[in-house]
Amino acid sequence: MSDERPTTTTTTTTTTSSYQRPAGAGQRPTGGPGQRPSGGPGGQGGPRKRRPFQRRKVCRFCAEKNLTIDYKEPRTLRFFITERGKIVPRRISGNCAAHQRHITEAIKRARNIALLPIAANHAVS
Numbered sequence: 001m002s003d004e005r006p007t008t009t010t011t012t013t014t015t016t017s018s019y020q021r022p023a024g025a026g027q028r029p030t031g032g033p034g035q036r037p038s039g040g041p042g043g044q045g046g047p048r049k050r051r052p053f054q055r056r057k058v059c060r061f062c063a064e065k066n067l068t069i070d071y072k073e074p075r076t077l078r079f080f081i082t083e084r085g086k087i088v089p090r091r092i093s094g095n096c097a098a099h100q101r102h103i104t105e106a107i108k109r110a111r112n113i114a115l116l117p118i119a120a121n122h123a124v125s
Ligand SMILES: [Zn+2]
Pocket: 059, 060, 061, 062, 063, 095, 096, 097, 098, 099
């Protein structure tokens, strides 16, 4: 009496195995409930595309000691502003924090004396 336990699991397994599906018909490896290939704004941990060009990891002012940050040299500062005259952020330019601070200060000074553009329509050829 105690040997036989009528569990639903055993019954279901027996029913499934006796059903005999055709092989390969219903077995999908990734049959999740509605998996979208690329979701909307909530980026879930998928393989993100890495930026192809990741050059200049080191700060170029730390690398070259003779390179100086001077507000009177707009040629040097021009590497760190965009076409529209914006200052390139540190994660793009690769500067260290100290040098980025100097760069920002120099660019702002150079803007004041019109060596660098402040806005896009200020840019001269
Ligand atoms: Zn540096």
